[in-house]
Each structure stands twice: as C-alpha cells, then as structure tokens.
Amino acid sequence: MRWVNRKVGRTNAFIMGAIPIVLLMIVYLVLAGDRHAINPNDKILPLPSGMVAAMSDLVTQPDRLSGDYLFWSDTLSSLTRLFIGLGISTLSALLVGLVLGVLPPVRATFGPLVTGIAVIPPIALLPILFIAFGLGETAKVALIVIGIAPFMMRDIAAHIAALPREQIIKAQTLGASSWQVMIRVALPQAMPRLIQALRLSLGPAWVFLISAEAIAADSGLGYRIFLVRRYLSMDIIIPYVAWIALLAVAIDLLLTFSSRRMFPWAHGGDR
Amino acid sequence: MSALLSLRNIWVEYGEKVVLENVSLDIEDRSFVSIIGPSGAGKSSLLRVVLGQEVPTRGKILLDDTPLPPECGPDRGVVFQRYSVFSHLSVRKNVMFGLECAQAPFTARLFGARRRAAQEEAEEMLHAVGLGDAMDLYPSEMSGGMQQRLAIAQALIKRPRILLLDEPFGALDPGIRADMHALITRLWHDYALTVIMVTHDINEAFSLGTRVLTLDKRRHDPHAPHRYGATAVYDLPLDRKEKPADLAADAAQSPGGNVDAATASSPSSITIDKDHNN
Ligand SMILES: Nc1ncnc2c1ncn2[C@@H]1O[C@H](COP(=O)(O)OP(=O)(O)OP(=O)(O)O)[C@@H](O)[C@H]1O
Ligand SMILES: [Mg+2]
Numbered sequence: 001m002r003w004v005n006r007k008v009g010r011t012n013a014f015i016m017g018a019i020p021i022v023l024l025m026i027v028y029l030v031l032a033g034d035r036h037a038i039n040p041n042d043k044i045l046p047l048p049s050g051m052v053a054a055m056s057d058l059v060t061q062p063d064r065l066s067g068d069y070l071f072w073s074d075t076l077s078s079l080t081r082l083f084i085g086l087g088i089s090t091l092s093a094l095l096v097g098l099v100l101g102v103l104p105p106v107r108a109t110f111g112p113l114v115t116g117i118a119v120i121p122p123i124a125l126l127p128i129l130f131i132a133f134g135l136g137e138t139a140k141v142a143l144i145v146i147g148i149a150p151f152m153m154r155d156i157a158a159h160i161a162a163l164p165r166e167q168i169i170k171a172q173t174l175g176a177s178s179w180q181v182m183i184r185v186a187l188p189q190a191m192p193r194l195i196q197a198l199r200l201s202l203g204p205a206w207v208f209l210i211s212a213e214a215i216a217a218d219s220g221l222g223y224r225i226f227l228v229r230r231y232l233s234m235d236i237i238i239p240y241v242a243w244i245a246l247l248a249v250a251i252d253l254l255l256t257f258s259s260r261r262m263f264p265w266a267h268g269g270d271r
Numbered sequence: 272m273s274a275l276l277s278l279r280n281i282w283v284e285y286g287e288k289v290v291l292e293n294v295s296l297d298i299e300d301r302s303f304v305s306i307i308g309p310s311g312a313g314k315s316s317l318l319r320v321v322l323g324q325e326v327p328t329r330g331k332i333l334l335d336d337t338p339l340p341p342e343c344g345p346d347r348g349v350v351f352q353r354y355s356v357f358s359h360l361s362v363r364k365n366v367m368f369g370l371e372c373a374q375a376p377f378t379a380r381l382f383g384a385r386r387r388a389a390q391e392e393a394e395e396m397l398h399a400v401g402l403g404d405a406m407d408l409y410p411s412e413m414s415g416g417m418q419q420r421l422a423i424a425q426a427l428i429k430r431p432r433i434l435l436l437d438e439p440f441g442a443l444d445p446g447i448r449a450d451m452h453a454l455i456t457r458l459w460h461d462y463a464l465t466v467i468m469v470t471h472d473i474n475e476a477f478s479l480g481t482r483v484l485t486l487d488k489r490r491h492d493p494h495a496p497h498r499y500g501a502t503a504v505y506d507l508p509l510d511r512k513e514k515p516a517d518l519a520a521d522a523a524q525s526p527g528g529n530v531d532a533a534t535a536s537s538p539s540s541i542t543i544d545k546d547h548n549n
Binding site: 164166167169170171172173174175176177179180183184185188189263264265266268 | 322324342343344345351353354356357359368369372377378379411422425428429
C-alpha cells in the first residue's frame, strides 16, 4: 500500500507520536549519564535528580527576599502578560478584521496601514515601547500585541473578504443591512478562523513575551531563565523550558477543543 | 403598461469588453422566463444587473415603473448555483434569517413570541419545499439538492417580487433535477411568483418557462471578439397549456440537452419569430 494511503488509528498514533520524544529523552539521559560519570558536578547536562533538587526549592520554598514561591509567581506573571496580550490582540483582530473585511471603503483606508505595521519586526520596536511605556508591564504586553495583532487582523480581514460573494449578496436580498451582514454573516464565520489565527500566533506571542522579560523584568519565566543563565543553571533552565512547552501545548489543545465545541459546523469535514 | 420589470437599452461593459449590448425586455408579472445562451454570453451578467449586484453601464431598469436602486434588496430574491446558503446556520435558522433582519434591525435576532412566530413561518416554508425533516441539520450535512431547496425556501420567505435563479439545478443529477422542477413549478403556482431562470439545460428552459430568451452575439468581429456584446436574439413566448411536447424535445437535440453556441444560434427545428422584442 502506498504511504499516502496508510491510515493510522488513534492508539497507534499516540504510540508513534511518543516514540521520537521518548528516544530523545533516552539520548539525553545517556549523554548526561556519560558526562556525570566523568565529572559528577557537570552543569551542562543535569540529570533528572539534579533538576528535581534545583526546582523543588523554587516550587515549594518561599523566596527569602520576596516571600514568593518563585516558580509559581513566575508562571503567574508570564501567563498574565501573555493572556492580556492575546486578549487585546484577539479582540482588536476581530473588530478591525471585521470592518476591513466587510467594508471596502474602510479596507481601502486602513488596509495599507495595517500591512505596514505588520511588516515591521516587532523586536525593533521594543526600545520605542520601553521608552514610551517605561519598563513596567505595559511595554511587555504592548510588544505581544504589536507582534501578533497585525497578522491576526490581516488574516481575519482576508478570510472575511474571501467569503463567497454569493453569500453577501444573498444576505442583502434577504434584507440585511451592512451591520446585519457584519454581525450575522461575517462575524460568526470569522470566529473559527480567529481561533485558528490565535493558535498560530501563540508561538510568536511566547517569543515576544520571553524577549521582553529577558530584557527588563523582575519576574516571569523568561526573566528567570535569563537570570540563572549567568550561573549556567541548566537544572533550572531545562525544567522551565519544558514547563513553557507544556503550557503552550495545553493552551493550544484548549483552543482546538473549544473551537470544535462552539463551532461544530466549521469542523464538519474532519469528523 | 403591465410589465413588472422593464429593462430599457441595457449595456454591460467591462472595460473594453462589451458583454451585453442594448438589451430591452419587458417581463410580465407571474411569468417564468428561461434564459439560455452559450457560455460567456452574459446570462449571469444580465441576472446580476437585475439583481442590483452590478450597475449597467448604460440603460435603466424599472420595477413597477420605478427605477431600481443600484443595490440588492429584499424585493428580488436569488438562488445561485452554489454558496447561497449560510454554512454556519442550521436549516431552520437559514430561513429565519430574512425574518430576523427585517424585524430586528440592530440585533438581527428575535426573542420570545416573535421568535416563535418566525420559527413557525420558517418551518411552514421548509415543509413546503420538502425539508420538514431536516430543520436542525447544517448545510454541510445535506446533499446538493437539499441545499438548493433550502436556498429557495430562504428566498421565498421574503415574498420577493421577482425570483432570480442562476443555473440553480446545474450541479444536480437528473433524478433530483426532475424533483426540483416539480418543486419550482408548484411554488411558482402557489406563491404567484415571477421567475427569471438562467440555465444550460434547454429541456429545462422549455418545460419550465412561459417564455424562453436566447442571449447571443448578433454581430461578431473575428479580430476583436470583445467589440460586440450579446443581446436577446430569440424571444419565444410559450403558452404552457398548449405547448407541444415535441417542441421541447426537438429543442433538446444536442446531447444532454445542453445548449452550446452552435445550437443556440441555429436552432434548426424550432420556428421562432426572430427578434421578437424589437
Ligand atoms: N467582473 C468582470 N470583469 C470582467 N469581465 C467579466 C466580469 N464578469 C463577467 N465578465 C465577462 O463577461 C462575460 C459574460 O459573463 P457571464 O458570467 O455573464 O456569462 P454567462 O453567460 O453567465 O456564462 P456561463 O454560462 O458560463 O455562466 C464573460 O466573457 C466574462 O468573461
Ligand atoms: Mg453564468
């Protein structure tokens, strides 16, 4: 049978997906074991026991200076920034994308501006944001928003503009005004796409979050990673990175799940 | 003048390209006009102009002797070959859409008693088109024929003055198509509709229509094919009751009943009063 025609069942897919991950872990353990056999104090490839020891302080012990449980307060500040950034981006993408997509005069007026902003590398704007908003939370959230909102706006606008012309015409022959076309035809059909765009933006959003935290912050997952880097504390960096990956996957799964629940009509094809 | 819809010297041009030239038509109330013609003749363009989706470059259109606004509106319903139902709404809500838009300008949604009334009206219409058992399905769960039934129900709920159909049954298999012919004929009677239907199926054109129009180019410049546009070259009124069955059969001589340039411009076996409307 040709490979293009081979179907993979659920259980098999799970096992097959796990194999490379497990292999990678084994390779890591073997390498780490080798290095520790030569030098028991090796810092570059810490063993799981070392990571647990290093992390347990951060997870279960309050910090002596601030009294915070650092791992949890880092997670909380990062997720807060991330969610505010994602929330603002999603809302503005929906609003701007909707009017750009449905109303040709608005598209003609603001389309080039959105495109222009979208092509600027957001990191290049970071100094401006720090100067404008100070080193506090606003600049970090603003970086996420500037980083992903223009992409999402363009994506939603393009998706709406590509709705079959027949549908828009049909709605008008059923008596719909521009406003009614917007809220009853374009908006609901933009929603699954919005979740899709959000999922795709999640990666860049994390990049901008970590970058902003690396440069100026006093808490946050990115801040911690870049702080302990000075001491070569791979036993903290690796668990933090794994934790970020886990959070990212969880958010992604949650978005996929809610899209299927809320917009079953948009997922008819893949059931 | 008893014409419901009048086209006066309509021209449709896209840049250099003349698509329709000098089309003048009067369409009676409650007539069923079939439009045939070769591909690219401008049948859909004519329908778009009547619909208000496009503005003719010259000429004017009168509905009940008043000029049509250059925009689509609820007085003209439409069913396209595809994409004319909302994929994000269930069958019932697809039909309710027209009622909700009219009654709730801001939210476009109805609540309470008004919602129940709209729902009942929609369900009645769905029963009329034979979708009584499919109210809660989404369009993606239905066959092409069912989607077209839905599109028709959706349009009829607004009681349009004119129903415009652009190859509405073109994508359906012959069996389903026959069912749809029966349906549209019944609805045309029951709801006293005025219908303009574009089709490639000459059988369909003759068996459903009370009048068959053929759009084609009258003149042809081989060096500049875009120079001349199409117009109504044949305009054949049919009296439905006395319509000879063999006329439709003769007209459908081309394989599959499809009209192409050759059969449309030289129908050998039909006697037609050429340029009827000029
Ligand atoms: N927006 C447009 N811009 C330029 N040319 C167009 C446009 N729309 C249609 N045309 C041209 O107008 C001509 C008529 O198109 P139209 O769709 O009305 O033909 P039709 O008779 O419906 O054909 P078919 O039977 O294939 O549906 C075609 O040659 C087409 O290329
Ligand atoms: Mg066409």
